[in-house]
Amino acid sequence: MRKQVLIYLAIYACIYAIALVTALLTKPTFFSNILGFVAILNYICSLAPGIFRIILPGSRKNKFLNYLLKHRRFLGVSAFLLALNHGALQIIKRQLNLLDPITYLHYFQGFSMLTILTLLAITSSDESVKSFKRNWKNFTN
Ligand code: HEM
Numbered sequence: 001m002r003k004q005v006l007i008y009l010a011i012y013a014c015i016y017a018i019a020l021v022t023a024l025l026t027k028p029t030f031f032s033n034i035l036g037f038v039a040i041l042n043y044i045c046s047l048a049p050g051i052f053r054i055i056l057p058g059s060r061k062n063k064f065l066n067y068l069l070k071h072r073r074f075l076g077v078s079a080f081l082l083a084l085n086h087g088a089l090q091i092i093k094r095q096l097n098l099l100d101p102i103t104y105l106h107y108f109q110g111f112s113m114l115t116i117l118t119l120l121a122i123t124s125s126d127e128s129v130k131s132f133k134r135n136w137k138n139f140t141n
Contacts, residue, residue: 008074015078032089035082042079043117046072073124080121087114 019038023031049069052059059065068075087110090096096103104111123132 008078011074012078012081015082032086032093035089036086039079039082039086039117042075042082046075046079076117077121077124080117083114083117087111 015038019034020031023034045068049065049072052062052065090107090110091098096107122128
C-alpha cells in the first residue's frame with residue numbers, strides 16, 4: 001500500500017513537472033490553464049469506466065477501462081489537487097476578492113466544480129470508504 005502511494009506521488013510529480021515545462025516552453029505562459037485542463041482529463045478518466053460499464057456492458061472486458069477503474073481513486077484525487085492548484089493560481093492572478101459574493105457568481109462553474117472534487121477527495125479516504133460502505137459506491141458513481 002505504502003509503495004503504491006509513493007508510485008502515485010511520483011506520477012503526480014511527473015504530471016506537474018511536464019505541465020510546468022510545457023508552460024515554460026509555450027509563450028505566453030498558461031501554467032494554470034494547463035493544470036485546469038489536466039484536472040479535467042483526470043476527472044474524465046475517473047468517470048469513464050463507470051459510465052462505459054452502464055451504457056456498454058461489453059466494455060467490462062476492456063483492459064484500458066479496467067486499468068482506469070483500478071486507479072480510479074488516484075485519478076480523482078489528483079484531479080482535485082490539480083484543480084485546486086489551478087483555482088488558487090487564478091485567484092492570485094486575477095486578485096479575486098473571496099469575501100465578495102459576486103466573485104462566486106462570476107466564477108460559478110469553477111467554484112462548483114472545485115466543491116464537487118473536494119467532496120469526492122474527502123470521501124476517498126479508506127476511513128470514508130469503510131464508514132460509507134455501500135452508499136460510498138452510489139456517491140462516487
Ligand atoms: C476556484 C475555482 C476556479 C476559478 C476561480 C477558475 C478560474 C478560471 C479562469 C479565470 C479561467 C480562464 C483562464 C484564461 O482565460 O486564461 C479558467 C479556465 C479553465 N479552468 Fe478554471 N477555475 C476554477 C476551477 C476550475 C476547476 C475545478 C477546473 C477543472 C476541474 C477548471 C478547469 C479549467 C479549464 C480546463 C480552463 C480552460 C483552460 C484553457 O482555456 O486553456 N477550473 N478557470
